[in-house]
Amino acid sequence: MAxxxxxxxxxxxxxxxxxxxxxxxxxxxxxxxxxKIAPARxxxxxxxxxxxxxxFNDHASAFSLELIPTFALGVAQTFQPADEGYGxxxxxxxxxxxxxxxxxxxxxxxxxFDITIANKMPIDHGCTVPLSVMYDQPEAWPCKVxxxxxxxxxxxxxxxxxxxxxxxxxxxxxxxxxxxxxxxILGTGGMSHQLQGERAGLVNVDFDLAFMDRLVSDPAGQAxxxxxxxxREAGSEGIELVMWLIMxxxxxxxxxxxxxxxxxxxxxxxxxxxxLENAANDPITAPLTEAA
Amino acid sequence: MNADSPERAPSxxxxxxxxxxxxxxxxxxxxxxxxxxLNMFCMSLNEADNRDAFAADPGGYLDRFDLTAExxxxxxxxxxxxxLQLGGNIYYTFKLAIxxxxxxxxxxxxxxxxxFEEFSQMMxxxxxxxxxxxxxxxxxxx
Numbered sequence: 001m002a003x004x005x006x007x008x009x010x011x012x013x014x015x016x017x018x019x020x021x022x023x024x025x026x027x028x029x030x031x032x033x034x035x036k037i038a039p040a041r042x043x044x045x046x047x048x049x050x051x052x053x054x055x056f057n058d059h060a061s062a063f064s065l066e067l068i069p070t071f072a073l074g075v076a077q078t079f080q081p082a083d084e085g086y087g088x089x090x091x092x093x094x095x096x097x098x099x100x101x102x103x104x105x106x107x108x109x110x111x112x113f114d115i116t117i118a119n120k121m122p123i124d125h126g127c128t129v130p131l132s133v134m135y136d137q138p139e140a141w142p143c144k145v146x147x148x149x150x151x152x153x154x155x156x157x158x159x160x161x162x163x164x165x166x167x168x169x170x171x172x173x174x175x176x177x178x179x180x181x182x183x184x185i186l187g188t189g190g191m192s193h194q195l196q197g198e199r200a201g202l203v204n205v206d207f208d209l210a211f212m213d214r215l216v217s218d219p220a221g222q223a224x225x226x227x228x229x230x231x232r233e234a235g236s237e238g239i240e241l242v243m244w245l246i247m248x249x250x251x252x253x254x255x256x257x258x259x260x261x262x263x264x265x266x267x268x269x270x271x272x273x274x275x276l277e278n279a280a281n282d283p284i285t286a287p288l289t290e291a292a
Numbered sequence: 293m294n295a296d297s298p299e300r301a302p303s304x305x306x307x308x309x310x311x312x313x314x315x316x317x318x319x320x321x322x323x324x325x326x327x328x329x330l331n332m333f334c335m336s337l338n339e340a341d342n343r344d345a346f347a348a349d350p351g352g353y354l355d356r357f358d359l360t361a362e363x364x365x366x367x368x369x370x371x372x373x374x375x376l377q378l379g380g381n382i383y384y385t386f387k388l389a390i391x392x393x394x395x396x397x398x399x400x401x402x403x404x405x406x407x408f409e410e411f412s413q414m415m416x417x418x419x420x421x422x423x424x425x426x427x428x429x430x431x432x433x434x
Binding site for chain 2: 014015059060061064065066082083084085086087153154155156192194195196197198199200201202203204205206207227228231232233236237264265267268270
């Protein structure tokens, strides 16, 4: 059967994508951030998942206010980078995995998660930046991609608990797939940030680090945190963190934290990254440490 | 006034528990209804042909959307904070900022009433602390 080999939580800040696209990684502003994510790239190069399920939110790219699906699963053969107003990012199109994606759709819906099925869904920075964070600039993404788009822009986003339980249903779907794919699941967005209003620029590092701690050791507890607390403590856009709970739900109850990075700022955002493996499995890599 | 009229004023909001978060416009249903045309105008700028049309004839292009006079003026004068107050969502209004060649930090500076240099330095220094910025009453009287 297919296997979930790991979960990754990562921010999906567009400025990070732009820094990669325009070779700014060595600049003083960016170098400390890229030093911190280097071990995650090393892990990814060794883990070599066949498929990445990328849980992200669209930012007025594929979906407008005309239609606002809470959960939209991409079943297409290919997903093109979206034009967010600058012209599309110069990154490879993502190759989908329609057979597995359709299995996920069927399994999730019969498991009472009424997701929307998307045959055409351009992917914006929410999906492409995490791929760049983990893979840098390959000619083609070295994995197949199943995008799972979550509405977090139009209030209310799905609850943390709903997201956590959706992750568990994704796990059941992967466990029941007869293929032998090794699957990683990426929960993206966050961490604390507020782009809008007079309170723009809010960062709450204490919240972010506590979130990562609880994601590892008490995800069911973290899943009970309500929207108002995210809005107040992590900023209006910090609510994206509920998407990390989908990733966490797809893992075993006991996980091993193999890497964590945190950096302020990337643009207007507190940036976090965490890699989790199921504790019952052998470690994928030797222990990772941040470059000195 | 009809509750669904685009003329509906922001002050007509039904209260929500997050309303006491200062300087924050939660994009809920009430807000979304108010800002539908404004946000859909912004969304249209995802398409290169529309960007060209807007650049060539801003007034004529805005005529295509059912904007209130206030929304139209806020767009024309690039009042980023006011656009939010009139129902805009930052991910949508940012499409207009992209059109203008602005960064999110420049828009953030405008919305929070500081210079770009001040805003950018605040982020480098660790961002705006949550302390003192959680509740409206912490801002009142300042």
